[in-house]
Amino acid sequence: MLKYKAVRGTQDVLPDKMPLWRHLEETVRRRMKLYNYQEIATPTFERTELFIHSTGEGTEIVEKQMYTFLDKGERSLTLRPEGTPPVVRTYIQHNMGMKKSPQKLFYIGPMYRQESPQAGRLRQFHQFGAEAIGSIDPALDAETISLFLDICDDLGLKGLCLQLGSIGCPRCRPTYRQKLLGFFADKYDLLCADCKQRYQRNPLRILDCKDPTCRRITDEAPSMLDYLCDECAQHFRQLRVHLDALGIGYQVNRRLVRGLDYYTKTVFEVVSAQLGAQDALGGGGRYDGLVEELGGKPTPAVGFAAGIERILLAMEKGGCSYPEPLQPEVYVASIGEKAKQLAVRLLRELRTRGVSADTDYLDRSLKAQMRAANSLKAKYTVIIGQEELSRGKASVRNMRSSHQDEVEIENLCDYLVEVLTKAEG
Ligand SMILES: [Zn+2]
Ligand SMILES: [Zn+2]
Missing domain, CATH: 3.30.930.10 (Bira Bifunctional Protein; Domain 2)
Structure with a gap:
């Protein structure tokens, strides 16, 4: 429970x-x-x-x-x-x-x-x-x-x-009200308890009643339009x-x-x-x-x-269309302490430049991080691994085409902004 x-x-x-x-x-x-x-x-x-x-x-x-x-x-x-x-x-x-x-x-x-x-x-x-x-x-x-x-x-x-x-x-309306009272007078007993009260206070409300019997009775009732x-x-x-x-x-x-x-x-x-x-x-x-x-x-x-x-x-x-939930454009996957620091900095840079981005906060394996990037429907995933990092580089994967580029760490943000702008245009 x-x-x-x-x-x-x-x-x-x-x-x-x-x-x-x-x-x-x-x-x-x-x-x-x-x-x-x-x-x-x-x-x-x-x-x-x-x-x-x-x-x-x-x-x-x-x-x-x-x-x-x-x-x-x-x-x-x-x-x-x-x-x-x-x-x-x-x-x-x-x-x-x-x-x-x-x-x-x-x-x-x-x-x-x-x-x-x-x-x-x-x-x-x-x-x-x-x-x-x-x-x-x-x-x-x-x-x-x-x-x-x-x-x-x-x-x-x-x-x-x-x-x-x-x-x-x-x-x-008063004239109509009188007509309505006259109409309901001989049907009063058939009305629901609420409508019996409405009859005294506001007979127009009877036309609004959802009770099936009341609805049937009101079918024949006079209309305001005629008065x-x-x-x-x-x-x-x-x-x-x-x-x-x-x-x-x-x-x-x-x-x-x-x-x-x-x-x-x-x-x-x-x-x-x-x-x-x-x-x-x-x-x-x-x-x-x-x-x-x-x-x-x-x-x-x-x-x-x-x-x-x-x-x-x-x-x-009616099957009307509406926008999909917003997903991050870039997912940053990283392995190791140093890569994580870079990832955190890259995230902030990207967000400053108007790119939505996210990363892993559960210390997951690279494989699990890629699965996360997939389920988030990120357009690009940056992979900062130890081996590439030692060469000052990281991989950028286009999640749709699976095409992967190696990019200098310093140029990562510019590169991503550029490919994302191109994709939009
Ligand atoms: Zn009037
Ligand atoms: Zn009623």
Whole structure:
């Protein structure tokens, strides 16, 4: 039995998978830059009230999934379950609206939710997301959607489906809410226990329920799309015109509500054929009331968040390519005390000149050192043996061609830099 294991729902990323992570992060940063979004980092924990007042009291996340604890000062803190509330809190706290409008921000980092762990669903998971705060322009909704899809495209993901909806605004939603209550009234007894509570507090959440019976019942439920006020309907129409102009295909999803309370107007999800509809790669929408709700001036905003583990899973299932783990270019094998001293000096010289290099630290035989060089996939191995050393020389072996050269000790570094540069060019 192992004495210590990673906590359930958490995952170690070992060095062989790290290049995939780096590749994803670099792809995200490159795209964000092209769209002029600036990176922001917020703390991993916040006051609990922040999430209760934004993500929403009746939501699955706040009700069941938050890692909430009292610190030694008896303050209730919560590990962030999502990125939007902290970004909006930062926006307000630092008066960012005064500096620039809209503020276009993005983040990459860990989030925490106590879900039942399964493939692509962890308790510490990672998201990247973008938030554009300070404009109601539907072209900005289209921009965030196209940004997300461009990142997916850069990563080589295929078979994606954009689901699009509108969830209305505080003006048109109450009417819809009444319609929904009327619809569910005679089906109340069939709803799951959670949905019975949702019926009282927030009937829209019922559309979000994963219980199969509830899902079946909601199939026939009225759609928000049929109750949008003029402003919301026009916004939705304009967004679709922009998406059409960008050549971005979508499906209008009449029951898309997203599991968060703050959305208004636009909501969207990106679903992958590889993972199925239950596990969206990410999604987002407009949240025009949230800045004010959290104490700022009324400020419209739109954004999205994407699940990194899910995207990586979809990439692996889809056979997307990514860079190999980095290996040292040069391995230095040596025999004897004097050779070892030379090896240590050569390593430093090589590294100073930007060549990655490694050697043996286990006092192994030459044969074992050559095996190590092989398994590290080094391009060249320097062999400093006693006999050659006495002539002031060492051997350099091209590990691919097995061609071997004798090189003056003084010229080793120059020689290696030269052959490596040539190989690259
Ligand atoms: Zn409306
Ligand atoms: Zn239910």
